[in-house]
Amino acid sequence: MPSDLHTHTTCSDGVFSPEELLEAAKAAGLSYIAITDHDTVDGICQLYESGLYPAKGIKVIPGIEFSAHHEVSQIHILGYNMDMYNRELQDKLNDVVEGRWTRFSSMIKKLQDLGYTIKEADVLKIAGDSTAISRSHIAQTLVRMGVFSSVKEAFDVVLEKGRPAYVGHYRMSPTEIIDLIKRCGGTPVLAHPKLVGDDELVEEMLRSGIEGIEAYYPRHDEEDTKRYLAMADKYHLMVTGGSDFHGIATRFPEKLGIFTIDDNLASSLYKEPEI
Ligand SMILES: [Zn+2]
Ligand SMILES: [Zn+2]
Numbered sequence: 214m215p216s217d218l219h220t221h222t223t224c225s226d227g228v229f230s231p232e233e234l235l236e237a238a239k240a241a242g243l244s245y246i247a248i249t250d251h252d253t254v255d256g257i258c259q260l261y262e263s264g265l266y267p268a269k270g271i272k273v274i275p276g277i278e279f280s281a282h283h284e285v286s287q288i289h290i291l292g293y294n295m296d297m298y299n300r301e302l303q304d305k306l307n308d309v310v311e312g313r314w315t316r317f318s319s320m321i322k323k324l325q326d327l328g329y330t331i332k333e334a335d336v337l338k339i340a341g342d343s344t345a346i347s348r349s350h351i352a353q354t355l356v357r358m359g360v361f362s363s364v365k366e367a368f369d370v371v372l373e374k375g376r377p378a379y380v381g382h383y384r385m386s387p388t389e390i391i392d393l394i395k396r397c398g399g400t401p402v403l404a405h406p407k408l409v410g411d412d413e414l415v416e417e418m419l420r421s422g423i424e425g426i427e428a429y430y431p432r433h434d435e436e437d438t439k440r441y442l443a444m445a446d447k448y449h450l451m452v453t454g455g456s457d458f459h460g461i462a463t464r465f466p467e468k469l470g471i472f473t474i475d476d477n478l479a480s481s482l483y484k485e486p487e488i
Contacts, residue, residue: 219455
């Protein structure tokens, strides 16, 4: 049976609600699934509070995906099995969410100053339930308004770092994130190392307290996977993998179950939930 250790729901930028995701995972015949929304554990909390976690018919692993602060590279760190009601975790996540709102308002203000007629409410309509309001929501709004022909163009012209409506945001450093995950009883794993874009930095991360590496990932080719498996071996780290499923029709994988990993890679992360 296959498993998937990296998925998103409506609690961040995914299309499926946590409930829908579990149903889709069962329909796809998955044994283990981890929910790893950006900067939030709300999905698991929602399931827990509605009596759907622990789930019947599928083994759910609680997770999160943090974006770390770095000058040039994109470093994402997955955390599995943290105590989701830990006070320090909740406080930190609140800081991140608050930072996102402040950033959002400043970007809208900049766009208005540039002469675009965009309003916060327009973007909120598109963002729906998401607490992880992001530049891609703003870009989608601008496309819908007919200002740009694609999300990419919106980024290139106004939203990308260095462009006129860009605003930086509050993020923890990689070591702060790793330490926080561990203090909350969780396991930190480096997400999609290829997307870090710099293998030297990847190795530096692997030496800084990370406990696993996401060697299996849709955008890794065979060579990449081999190289990251060798790194896992070298630093005695756990190997994980996942599809980074968002439920977006144009983004691979369009469906759960198309990109999976062996159960034995997922089973070591599974903990029988305490009820
Ligand atoms: Zn990521
Ligand atoms: Zn992701």
